[in-house]
Amino acid sequence: MSTQIKERDTETESESSEESEHQTRRLSEKRERADMKERADNDLSEHDETVRLKVFRYDPEVEGKKDPRFDTFEVPFTKGMTVLDALIYARDHFDSSLTFRHSCRQAVCGSDALFVNGRQRLGCKTQMVDLEWPVRIEPLPHADVVKDLIVDMEHFYDQMESVEPYFQTNELPSGEEQRQSRENREKVKMSTRCIWCSACMSSCNVAAGDNEYLGPAAINKAYRFAMDERxxxxMKAHRLNIIEQEHGVWRCQTQFSCTEVCPKDIPLTEHIQELKREAVKSNLKFW
Amino acid sequence: MTIHEHDVVVVGAGGAGLRAAIAAEEEGADVAMVTKLHPVRSHTGAAEGGINAALRDGDDWELHAYDTMKGSDYLGDAPAIETLAQDAPEEVIQLEHWGMPFSREDDGRVSQRPFGGLSFPRTTYAGAETGHHLLHTMYEQAVKRGIRVYDEFYVSQLAVTDHDDPEDRECHGCVAYDIKSGDVVGFRARNGVVLATGGDGQVFEHTTNAVANTGDGPAMAYRAGVPVEDMEFVQFHPTTLPSTGVLISEGVRGEGGILYNSEGERFMFEGGYANNAGELASRDVVSRAELTEVNEGRGINDEYVYLDMRHLGEERINDRLENIIHLAEDFEGVNPIDEPMPVKPGQHYHMGGIETNENGETCVSGLYAAGECACASVHGSNRLGGNALPELIVFGARAGHHAAGRDLGTAEVDTGPSARTETEDGLDTPVEPGALDTPDSDVAADGALVEPVELVERAVERERARIEDMLERDGTNHAEIREDLQETMTENVNVFRREADLKKALEVIRECRERYQGVAVSDPSRTFNTDLIHTIETGNLIDIAETITLGALAREEFRGAHWRQEHQERKDGEWLKHTMISWNDGSPELYYKPVVLEGENKEYEPKVRSY
Known part of the structure; x- marks a missing residue:
């Protein structure tokens, strides 16, 4: 502190003799400031115009892609751009072998669940402006990678189909609809919104450690029918039997990760908890 | 070589494909679905509105048929329309019995609501997600029945005999590319192939359709000799988001949302487009008004207009239009409670398609089509809201039943070139349409003389060679061609159609076809090669774009969704007929067949379509 002041004093005192040195330093400081400003401006304008994607790449049979790597793409940013839009741009303009599933672009087909900046999200309904840049895009964790961002969905489909995911009843009115109360329809409403994207399954620590665990989506599917009064x-008792199996509802540790990542806002953990309570109640009835 | 054998092979697993497969299974057939997606990824899931069906006292199928005929602007065929209206109630009850979560009334019965152009509130719905529930409910039933699904298999060729007359040809199966493994495999269909491939909106640059809606079915059937019908009739929806094409429901305008231009004018009234109905005029009227504003320099960013619902207040918006907030935020980055939403017209639905009769049969025996890819024809020149979903289930079921051998009686709608009553020989096109080297078609050479399985094997060999070639050579990337094609279609064959623009489009389409000859796939992988899939799709889009444009150039009148600058009147004297285009082994031929206005109990009399 004192040294600094002293130096300054010295400078002032010997202004004329030190002038050139002083000026040089001032100019260099000014230059530095200008450079910094330019860099900042550049950064800013870059951010205004392009977004950097770091995308996971892997192909089991193509030389150079057998070892997983990350590729970087600079994509021009436009207002309203989603992660999917950016991937499509990168594929159509830079590398046509960049591979990912997508179809509807409006969060109903469930094809493009991805691991974006460390979280399961649907690429089509994730706005670029809501993310930290650069944006890191990986395939869903806890599933086998087929190629680039594509994972093998077979295990997920098997789990979904193992809970008898279809309406079953022995009594149907002839020529007209069954009756269902508005309250009951409301009760199953959220559970029927599932689009089979498997974001929940990918986020679940229990499913990651127990391959036979039914997982949040399949249990939610069972809930959808178990709670349907029609x-x-x-049939409800039969359904509770299915989800009470060793790798069923009791495995859930209520960590809520599935509920957090569900792009359709389905209260998955609550549904699992409710089935646990129903199972206890129905067991009490028998004993 | 792998050849899978089944009685019935259904191509596509959306609403129509699932219903066809379940129907064939009900009839005792061994059935398989082959789809380039997984069934639950199909675009049926995006349908919001509902299913028209005359279920209640005070309504009956004849009223539904009348509304549909009027909505079609008298270009629908009465036997098909009446079949739709008669079968829809039973099909809707069937869906309910399969557990579909319909919205309910206080008495527990399924709800129905009013929809545009309907004389009775007969649109049955499940929230604003009717298509999602219909798709999932039917997939569940397919799982229950153990119906075999080949998912992520892309069907790219039909196996059809090469008799000179398409009406003598037979379909014995199809060829598919196994997307995961890269194998080219055959499907032998002992009884029939049902095409249920959905829409073809990717022909246009701006569409509400999925990326997968590339008209594969119509393109394959067309090249195999089946005529396509009324291809010029494309429905454009007036309120889609500019950056993605995501649909903003008519409900916003129904609740009082207003449209205005860059000068703040409420143009539907101030511009005199619809002095009475304003924003609630029919889809084609609003779409034309929006584009007129943009073309005359009153658009925002020369591209779109604003749809504003802020004045409705946060509470009402949250209560009735909550999903719109999510759509605008997620897909356009706009919060519609604070800002107006940018909207512009987008391609939404294709009324035209593969010519079928009311049993789903095409003129090639063993080949069926149902759903949006088909044209029975129920929608004529304009589809009513709520009539797409009943079409899927009614004609999906009929095609599936018929293919599996059920007797549905003789159809009244005639198909094939023999139904021709008039040939179009005066069409002035700037370039030759069709194949670059004739003859060229997807039928097997000498296919008439070989056994069905051998026919499928030959088709597999041919397709394998074509795919190898595309993978191995160097050349143009398909994405550039697709982009140019989509751009010219949206610029020249959109809501407004002028002769000069249509001719311009034909020239660009021809250029695209020439460039496509040198197309190459740069991804060398056999694993999940989407580059290859998209490249084959782009070839299909070129054929579809050409038929839409040829039909639009030929039809010199203004009817339903088809507007021609030079011809501002509906001309019933001359144009109560279907535009038919036959590939004719590479030299497309245009001809006409009459509209059938004779119904079961009455003759439909063309009237002015006003509401």
Whole structure:
């Protein structure tokens, strides 16, 4: 502190003799400031115009892609751009072998669940402006990677189909609809919104450690039918049996990760908890 | 070589494909679905509105048929329309019995609501997600029945005999590319192939359709000799988001949302487009008004207009239009409670398609089509809201039943070149349409003389060679061609159609076809090669774009969704007929067949379509 002041004093005192040195330093400081400003401006304008994607790449049979790597793409940013838009741009303009599933672009087909900046998200409904840049895009964790951002969905489909995911009843009115109360329809409403994207399954620590665990989506599917009054009480008991199995509802540790990542806002953890309570109640009835 | 054998092979697993497969299974057939997606990824899931069906006292199928005929602007065929209206109630009850979560009334019965152009509130719905629930409910039933699904298999060729007359040809199966493994495999269909490939909106640059909606079915059927019908009739929806094409429901305008231009004018009234109905005029009227504003320099960014619902207040918006907030925020980055939403017209639905009769049969025996890819024709020149979903289930079921052998009686709608009553020989096109080297078609050479399985094997060999070639050579990337094609279609064959623009489009399409000859796939991988899939799709888009444009150039009148600058009147004297285009082994031929206005109990009399 004192040294600094002293130096300054010295400078002032010997202004004329030190002038050139002083001026040089001032100029260099000014230059530095200008450079910094320019760099900042550049950064800013870069950010205004392009977004950097770091995308996971892997192909089991193409030389150079057998070892997983990350490729960087600079994509021009436009207002309203989603992660999917950016991937499509990168594929169509830089590398046509960049591979990912997508179809509807409006969050109903469930094809493009991805691991974006460390979280499961649907590429089509994630706005670029809501993310930290650069944006890191990886395939869903806890599933086998087929190529680039594509994972093998077979295990997920098997789990979904293992809970008898179809309406079953023995009593149907002839020529007209079954009756269902508005309250009951409301009760199953959120559970029927599932689009099979598997974001929940990918986020679940329990599913990651227990491959036979039904997982949040399949249990939610069971909930959708177990709670539907049109199937009747016998069928409900049958459904509770299915989800009570060793790798069923009791595995859930209520960590809520599935609920957090669900792009359709389905209260998955609550549904699992409710089935646990129903299972206890129905067991009490028998004993 | 792998050849899978089934009685019935259904191509596509959306609403129509699932219903066809379940129907064939009900009939005792061994059935398989082959789809380039997984069934639950199909675009049926995006349908919002509902399913028209006359279920209640005070309504009956004849009223539904009448509304549909009027909405079609008298270009629908009465036997098909009446079949739709008669079968829809039973099909809707069937869906309910399969557990579909319909919205309910206080008495527990399924709800119905009013929709545009309907004389009775007969649109049955499940929230604003009717298509999603219909798709999932039917997939669940397919799982229950253990129906075999080949998912992520892309069907790219049909196996059809090469008899000179398409009406003598037979379809014995199809060829598919196994996307995961890269194998080219055959499907032998002992009884029939049902095409249920959905829409073809990717022909246009701006569409509400999925990326997968590339008209594969119509393109394959067309090249195999089946005529395509009324291809010029494309529905454009007036309120889609500019950056993605995501649909903003008519409900926003129904609740009082207003449209205005860059000068703040409420142009539907101030511009005199619809002095009475204003924003609630029919889809084609609003779409034309929006584009007129943009073309005359009153658009925002020369591209779109504003749809504003801020004045409705946060509470009402949250209560009735909550999903719109999510759509605008997620897909356009706009919060519609604070800002107006940018909107512009986008391609939404294709009324035209593969010519079928009311049993789903095409003129090639063993080949069926149902759903948006088909043209029975129920929608004529304009589809009513709520009529797409019943079409899927009614005609999906009929095609599936018929293919599996059920007797549905003789159809009244005639198909094939023999239904021709008039040939178009005066069409002035700037370039020759069709194949670059004739003859060229997807039928197997000498296919008439070989056994069905051998026919499929030959088709597999041919397709394998074509794919190898595309993978191995160097050349143009398909994406550039697709982009130019989509651009010219949206610029020249959109809502407004002028003779000069249509001719310009034909020239660009021809250029695209020439460039496509040198197309190459740069991804060398056999694993999940989407570059290859998209390249094959782009070839299909070129054929579809050409038929839409040829039809639009030929039809010199203004009917339903088809507007021609030079011809501002509906001309019933001359144009109560379907535009038919036949590939004719590479030299497309245009001809006409009459509209069938004779119904079961009455003759439909063309009237002015006003509401």
């Amino acid at each position: 199937e009747g009480e016998d």
